Structures are given as structure tokens and as C-alpha cells.
Amino acid sequence: MKQICELNDKYILGTEGMSTKAPRITARAIVKNQDDLYAVMYADKFKLHSLPGGGVENGEDVMTALRREVLEETGCVCDEIKELGIVAENRASLDYTQINYYFVVTTNHTPGENHLTEAEQANRTVVQWHTFDEMVRLINEQEFDRVQGKYLKARDVAALKAYAMWNSDSKSVPL
Numbered sequence: 001m002k003q004i005c006e007l008n009d010k011y012i013l014g015t016e017g018m019s020t021k022a023p024r025i026t027a028r029a030i031v032k033n034q035d036d037l038y039a040v041m042y043a044d045k046f047k048l049h050s051l052p053g054g055g056v057e058n059g060e061d062v063m064t065a066l067r068r069e070v071l072e073e074t075g076c077v078c079d080e081i082k083e084l085g086i087v088a089e090n091r092a093s094l095d096y097t098q099i100n101y102y103f104v105v106t107t108n109h110t111p112g113e114n115h116l117t118e119a120e121q122a123n124r125t126v127v128q129w130h131t132f133d134e135m136v137r138l139i140n141e142q143e144f145d146r147v148q149g150k151y152l153k154a155r156d157v158a159a160l161k162a163y164a165m166w167n168s169d170s171k172s173v174p175l
Contacts, residue, residue, distance in 0.1 A: 001101060004085035004162045009092045012150050017092030024098045027066035028053025028156075029105040030084065030163050031074055037129040039074045040138055044124035048149060049138040051156045052127070053100070062101045073120075074127045075111035085162050087155045093147055102159040104166075136160055 009015045028051050031039035041050050052073040056065040067078050084102040091097065116125055130138065139156050142149070 001083050002085050004087050004102065005158045006088040006090065007151060007154050007158070008090040012091075012154060013093060013147065015093065019090050019092045019095045019097050021095055021097050023088075024096075025056040025062065025065075026053055026098060026100045027056060027062050027069055027103070028100050028159065029066060029070055029078075029103045030159065031070055031076060031105045031107060033076065033106075033111070033129065034108045035129075036131070038132055038135045039070075039076070040128045040130055040135050041073055042126050042128050043120070044126070046123060046149065047142070048144075048152060049128075049135075049142060050152055051102075051139075051159065053102075066101070066103055066105070070105055070107075071112075072115045072117075073125075074107075075114040076105075076107040077109045078105045079108045080106040084159060084166065087158050089151055089155060091147065091151055100155055100159075102162070104163060136164075 009017055031052055039052050041052050042048070052070055054069045056062055066081065070076055070078050082104045084104050087100040087102060089098040089100065114127060139153065139160065142153050144150050144153060
């Protein structure tokens with residue numbers, strides 16, 4: 001899979017440094033349903049809009065994790081999956097690294113019940129469905145003081161930019 005971008009503290013915070021921690025691997029998705037609406041996860045505790053996805057568990061490959069995360073968070077089955085790209089993160093200020101594998105998922109099924117983790121439930125996380133323009137606005141217009149929030153926004157914005165370039169239907173959307 002091709003790399004979309006690499007995020008680091010110089011880009012996010014304007015500071016130098018690199019973490020040497022082993023990376024956490026994640027699977028994330030831009031999920032589009034049969035009504036041409038897109039899944040956005042909203043964590044009310046942090047006022048955070050983000051794309052669905054999460055960590056690859058022990059014994060899983062990225063594709064298995066993707067299918068599991070999309071089902072758990074959105075209640076949707078992945079009918080079609082296409083590779084989008086990788087967003088690498090090196091958060092020196094937090095001594096943390098992460099490799100995010102992004103996919104484009106189409107679902108033609110009515111969402112079932114989602115199964116959020118205890119942490120997601122504690123953060124009052126819900127799935128919302130929006131037009132592409134609205135999804136971009138919600139993610140792009142967020143402002144955060146905390147370093148983690150800045151990274152979460154930047155990685156999803158990078159994926160949305162890659163998707164907009166890849167998907168001719170969304171090229172007119174400003175990012």
C-alpha cells in the first residue's frame with residue numbers, strides 16, 4: 001500500500017524529535033453506505049469527529065481488523081474494500097508511533113447494532129452519517145489544544161485529501 005503522508009511533531013507542533021517506539025498498527029476506513037452517506041465517529045467527551053477504525057489485535061491481519069472495526073463501530077458489513085493508503089505518525093512529544101492503514105469501504109447493508117469498547121462508551125462515542133461535504137467540514141474544522149487531538153485530525157484530513165484526489169465525485173470539496 002502506498003504512503004499518503006508521514007505526520008511528525010515538526011509538522012504538527014513545529015518542534016524537532018523522533019520517537020523510536022515500535023508502531024501500533026491500525027485499520028481505518030472511509031465508509032460509504034447505500035444512501036451515499038459517510039460514517040463519522042463522534043466522541044462527545046472530546047468533541048472529536050473521526051473516521052471509523054482502530055488497532056490491529058494480536059493474531060489479526062489488517063484486513064481482518066478493518067472488517068471487525070467497521071462492524072463494531074458502525075454496525076456495517078464491508079461489501080467492497082479498496083486500499084487508500086498509509087498515514088504514518090511519529091509523535092516524539094508523546095513517545096509514540098502509529099501506522100494507519102486507510103481503506104475505502106462501501107456497504108450495501110442496513111447497519112446493525114454496533115459494539116463499542118468500554119472506552120468508546122465512556123467517551124460517549126456514536127456513529128453519525130453525513131454527506132461527504134459535511135464529513136469533511138466536521139473533521140477539518142475541529143480545533144484541539146491537546147497534541148493527540150491535533151494528530152487525530154491531521155491523519156483523517158490526510159486520508160480525506162487522498163480520497164478526494166482518488167474519487168472524482170469529491171474533487172470539488174475544499175480540504
